[in-house]
Amino acid sequence: MPAPVVTTQAASLADVVFWRPANCPGLELRRARYRRHTFAPHWHACWSLGVVLEGCTRFELSGQHWQAEAGDLVLIPPGVVHDCNPAGMMPLGYWMFYLDSTLWPLPEPMPAWQPVWTASPLFSALERMAAVVAAQHTDSSSEVALRALLQQLLAQWPTHTAPSAAALVEPWLLQVAHRLASELTRAVPLAELSAGCGISASHLNRRFAACYGLPPHRYQLQCRLDAAKRLLLDGQAISQVAHTLGFSDQSHFTRWFRRCVGTTPARYQSGH
Known part of the structure; x- marks a missing residue:
């Protein structure tokens, strides 16, 4: 039986819906439709693979500007800051397929895949896969089919000329990032970070933002939001x-x- 097709008109009845099929671990599927929503710069802890159905978005990634329109695929690696707002x-x-490392392990070395793939021959295949998941028609073979489709993507996704490789991250920056990701129960003040590594607050703030794409307080906030997603999916109350x-x-x-996830904690937890 052919996979059901989810039309744009039907999907627009809800702004954001999530599916997390139990028989396809490592996958979270999102169907979203925004007109005016503005995302704050953010990252995802997993791969983000987008299938653009309507409209247009412009965004900056790794120092370059990109545009994606209806019919394009978008690929954003884990931990890369972006926004992708309507244009x-x-x-x-x-x-949007969110794929953790159990489904899509990070390759070494990382190819310089371009973020947007126009006229991809696999666009329709991904659209059909999304419709199957959304219709809750997944079965034991769904993970196998998804893995095979991802392997095709890896083999065919176009590359581009990446910006020059950045210098190695200084140890003190790694130390600050580790502390921010480890202390999630409170906002760590910039002055405290400065005293802990012996770097002036202004220099720390500037170098950290240049290296990680977000200043220290926003970096830690993103880590806290990532942790919040996990706790919400574990069933903890929002309060x-x-x-x-x-x-x-x-x-x-x-x-x-x-601002960073595009929906409320309640809707994220419930799926719609």
């Missing part, structure tokens, strides 16, 4: 998640979650 008057609608991760209150947590 122009049309709504931006897309499927408890906000308290555990040191947000001033639930509204503060919800506001930042929506």
Whole structure:
């Protein structure tokens, strides 16, 4: 039986919906449609593979500017800061596959894949796979089929001339990043980070942002939001998640979650 097709008109009834099939671990599928929403710069801890259904987005990635329109595929590696907001008057609608390392291990060395693939012969295959997952028609063979499709993508995805490789990250920057990712129950002040590594606060802030794409306080906030996703999916109450991760209150947590994830904690937890 052919895979069901989810039309743009049907999908637009909800702004954001998530699917997490139990028989395809490592996959979170998102169907989103935004007209005015503005994302704060953020990252994802896993691969983000987008299928653009309508509209247009412009974004910067690794020092270069890109544009993706309906019919394009978008690939963003783990930990890479981006925004991908709607551009122009049309709504931006897309499927997004979030794929952790169990489904798509990070290759070594990392190829210089370009973020946008126009006129991909695999666009329709990914659209069909998304429709199967959304219709909850996955079975024991779905993970096998998805892995095979990802292998095709890896083999065929076009590369580009990447910017010059950056210098090695200084040990003190690694130390700061590790501390920010480890201390998630409170916001670590810049002055405290400065005193801990013996680097002036202004230099630390500037070098850290240049290296990681976000200043230290936003980097730690992103780490806290990543942890919040895991706690929400474990079934913890939203108020408890906000308290555990040191947000001033639930509204503060919800506001930042929506800016970086594109939906509220409640909708993320429930899937719609």
